[in-house]
Amino acid sequence: SQTIHQWPATLVQPVGSPLSLECTVEGTSNPNLYWYRQAAGRGLQLLFYSVGIGQISSEVPQNLSASRPQDRQFILSSKKLLLSDSGFYLCAWSPQGYQPQHFGDGTRLSIL
């Protein structure tokens, strides 16, 4: 069966510091991969999605970036965090085709 791993579970970072969140999927190949952010009490905001290695689509212009160095690895990065980057970051995967997404456990990011 397929599993998705996302870490760390919680992270506290100072303003202006860099960020790297990692997500890996096991038990499948060539998945679609997604990064979402959910602000407190708000809906899901799609940040990036990828249909293959090195293929990244950005949904919202901001100081975040994403990379997919391997088929089942998706990384969210920032060079300098802002206070507004606080939130619950979720990685998700889906098979190719019009299939549902499956989410990791998320990373709760607090910026001080």
Next chain:
Amino acid sequence: QKEVEQNSGPLSVPEGAIASLNCTYSDRGSQSFFWYRQYSGKSPELIMSIYSNGDKEDGRFTAQLNKASQYVSLLIRDSQPSDSATYLCAVIGRGGSEKLVFGKGTKLTVNP
């Protein structure tokens, strides 16, 4: 702009009652429809998928789809306090992108 609309609630029902959650979508060509459950502080969990008009039952959950009315619903029979969560409706539109469009969610509270 593809949109998915849900009543934000909160929806409050007594234990043992039927909870009815509704969702409308703007893209008439949408093909795939999903319901996710999100407990407070946790990631969304897929609970139902529906692809064709009519009803689909899975245990205490029934998803209903009416493409002509661009309407999808979720019924929860014999509601339990453990069903208290936010329910997210998600839709994949036609052609090209396989991204999900999420509604903002309906918060359900089941009172013992």
